[in-house]
Amino acid sequence: DQQVKQNSPSLSVQEGRISILNCDYTNSMFDYFLWYKKYPAEGPTFLISISSIKDKNEDGRFTVFLNKSAKHLSLHIVPSQPGDSAVYFCAASSSRWNKLVFGAGTILRVKS
């Protein structure tokens, strides 16, 4: 039972354009959401997060949007850079838990 779904296995974007990565979740108990980036042979690194009391959080080129009614969040990267090419994981948690529940990841390729 996949509680966090990233339906796009991969995404290809031209340098300078916007990258939009999507994530859907099913568990209403989730109240905190995170995005991680992973390069080959490295562990995931934290990118940005959002609490369920907000609908948007911005950090430089990265913005996360949360639509609670649709149980959907997205990560926007603008402008996209070749160094952004990586696997992006969406993760969710609840204040009652100790674990993160991850999606399967989306491979982002930014072409120069």
Next chain:
Amino acid sequence: GAGVSQSPSNKVTEKGKDVELRCDPISGHTALYWYRQRLGQGLEFLIYFQGNSAPDKSGLPSDRFSAERTGESVSTLTIQRTQQEDSAVYLCASSLTDRGNYEQYFGPGTRLTVT
């Protein structure tokens, strides 16, 4: 400062053998987590340690899996009688807080291949 380190980086073992994976968390981080990532899948929670509290073992897939942590330092994940389906990247993470919904810092992982 030093990040989370894991050893070995790669491990190839024969089916039925036991393996031990090690994690050194970031100094001062009280919480430690183990995850695994099978090919083409997301990260799967295995176990969580927080200080001297009883660990949350709810993610361990079978009784062949066990983990220990000494105080707030090193942790070892042991898989007994390995099976081919145990092949995965095993990732360790640590965090400053005892709440799993805060940022976790991951190590590079141990790639386990069971032949």
